[in-house]
Amino acid sequence: MAASLQPNQRKHKVTVVGSGNWGTAIAKIVSENTAKHNTIFEEKVEMWVFEEKIEIPKESPHYNPTSPLCQGPQNLTEVINKTNENVKYLPGIALPKNLHANPSLEDAVRDSTILVFNLPHQFIHKICDQIKGKIVPYARGISCIKGVDVNEEGIHLFSETIGRRLGIYCGALSGANIANEVAREKWCETSIAYDPPHLDSKEPSPQQSPNASSTDVVIQFEHKDTSGKLSDVKLRPVPSEYPPVDHALLKVLFHRPYFHVRVVNDVAGVSLGGALKNIVALAAGWVDGMGWGDNAKAAIMRVGLLEMVKFGERFFGATIDRQTFTDESTGVADLITSCSSGRNFRSAKHSVEKRLPIDEIERTELNGQKLQGTSTAVDVNKFLKKQGLENEFPLFTSVYRILTGTMSVESLPSQIEQ
Ligand SMILES: NC(=O)C1=CN([C@@H]2O[C@H](COP(=O)(O)OP(=O)(O)OC[C@H]3O[C@@H](n4cnc5c(N)ncnc54)[C@H](O)[C@@H]3O)[C@@H](O)[C@H]2O)C=CC1
Numbered sequence: 001m002a003a004s005l006q007p008n009q010r011k012h013k014v015t016v017v018g019s020g021n022w023g024t025a026i027a028k029i030v031s032e033n034t035a036k037h038n039t040i041f042e043e044k045v046e047m048w049v050f051e052e053k054i055e056i057p058k059e060s061p062h063y064n065p066t067s068p069l070c071q072g073p074q075n076l077t078e079v080i081n082k083t084n085e086n087v088k089y090l091p092g093i094a095l096p097k098n099l100h101a102n103p104s105l106e107d108a109v110r111d112s113t114i115l116v117f118n119l120p121h122q123f124i125h126k127i128c129d130q131i132k133g134k135i136v137p138y139a140r141g142i143s144c145i146k147g148v149d150v151n152e153e154g155i156h157l158f159s160e161t162i163g164r165r166l167g168i169y170c171g172a173l174s175g176a177n178i179a180n181e182v183a184r185e186k187w188c189e190t191s192i193a194y195d196p197p198h199l200d201s202k203e204p205s206p207q208q209s210p211n212a213s214s215t216d217v218v219i220q221f222e223h224k225d226t227s228g229k230l231s232d233v234k235l236r237p238v239p240s241e242y243p244p245v246d247h248a249l250l251k252v253l254f255h256r257p258y259f260h261v262r263v264v265n266d267v268a269g270v271s272l273g274g275a276l277k278n279i280v281a282l283a284a285g286w287v288d289g290m291g292w293g294d295n296a297k298a299a300i301m302r303v304g305l306l307e308m309v310k311f312g313e314r315f316f317g318a319t320i321d322r323q324t325f326t327d328e329s330t331g332v333a334d335l336i337t338s339c340s341s342g343r344n345f346r347s348a349k350h351s352v353e354k355r356l357p358i359d360e361i362e363r364t365e366l367n368g369q370k371l372q373g374t375s376t377a378v379d380v381n382k383f384l385k386k387q388g389l390e391n392e393f394p395l396f397t398s399v400y401r402i403l404t405g406t407m408s409v410e411s412l413p414s415q416i417e418q
């Protein structure tokens with residue numbers, strides 16, 4: 001165990017905010033590790049669940065017509081806590097007993113020093129509003145969300161949005177990680193990016209205000225939005241009674257024999273790899289649905305990867321490392337797995353095969369799971385349009401146009417050759 005991971009007086013409490021397909025799979029991983037490393041972490045992990053009523057399906061091994069749990073619709077949290085399974089979003093996977101499903105967001109995050117955000121990106125603003133001021137001020141976050149946050153001011157990573165809204169530092173986790181495979185403990189890799197300002201150094205770093213006290217350090221996020229605006233966030237150091245939250249600690253929290261973690265500093269690269277590949281996966285699904293074969297899909301992936309790197313360098317150039325896209329699990333590896341069997345890929349493929357809008361496929365085939373590629377394509381297009389740069393990203397632009405019905409899948413090859 002690394003020197004920095006000697007047990008300290010206080011243990012970190014971990015909460016996973018979100019309990020969908022990936023949210024539950026990550027909560028399983030984290031709970032396995034808090035149980036194993038219970039001198040560093042509190043064993044019990046809270047998982048916030050967006051409460052809904054569900055009926056245990058008849059084909060589930062938990063179905064028993066005489067059980068009170070099977071007498072009509074039940075709260076999802078109760079079903080998870082009683083069966084140790086998320087029968088709706090991650091069926092067939094036994095969850096650790098130290099994982100507690102909690103319908104109260106405020107209660108789930110209370111006193112947590114490590115917050116793992118893992119929910120569809122469209123819900124994150126509301127979640128942040130709900131927990132602002134209700135978390136410990138020195139908490140640290142990890143965002144597993146794949147998407148980008150576009151508003152009038154410009155474009156942001158969700159780790160930045162979370163950090164700014166909650167006044168905490170937030171890193172990112174992203175990789176070639178189809179949740180159902182990870183949950184079945186099939187080996188894979190992932191990338192975690194974590195690069196907080198050095199709060200413990202005596203000299204303030206260039207981003208820190210020289211007048212800040214050690215318990216009330218003012219940092220500025222390095223990424224400027226397109227209007228050049230930087231945000232001030234009061235960031236508190238993690239008290240010394242806790243083991244420091246650093247690369248080594250994050251590896252202990254997330255690494256499993258079947259889930260291999262590499263921790264890097266490039267938060268923008270890791271986040272954008274996960275967000276932008278979802279746009280490309282839609283195009284790959286359409287092409288596959290047309291029956292055009294693997295060569296065509298490979299062409300989409302090639303052009304898509306180039307646009308992903310170009311987008312990163314153009315708008316996050318100050319911090320991004322282009323090698324992240326090729327050397328880490330985020331980027332090209334995630335692109336390959338997502339264009340092979342991801343939900344965005346499959347739904348786009350089915351929409352062509354069944355001649356149905358992709359929203360309808362999402363509604364009828366995903367049992368409440370959410371596509372991230374469709375809204376990311378719209379968000380990215382909104383941003384590119386504002387910059388007058390749609391033509392420089394022909395694949396991203398084509399995906400948006402196909403989604404909005406102003407372009408056909410048939411014209412994809414000619415459009416991306418331009
Ligand atoms: N599923 C996967 O294989 C992977 C997903 N991701 C990313 O992880 C993030 C989370 O995805 P999943 O866990 O798969 O989610 P999911 O696609 O399973 O989404 C459903 C979740 O949204 C919740 N929800 C529905 N309405 C809500 C509301 N109004 N407010 C808050 N929550 C609501 C549901 O309760 C459920 O937990 C996404 O950004 C996704 O791109 C990343 C890697 C793999």
Ligand SMILES: O=C(CO)COP(=O)(O)O
Pocket residue numbers: 146175176177178179278281334337338341342343344345371372
């Ligand atoms: O991000 C993923 C795999 O790494 C999953 O992608 P989908 O959301 O398209 O299933």
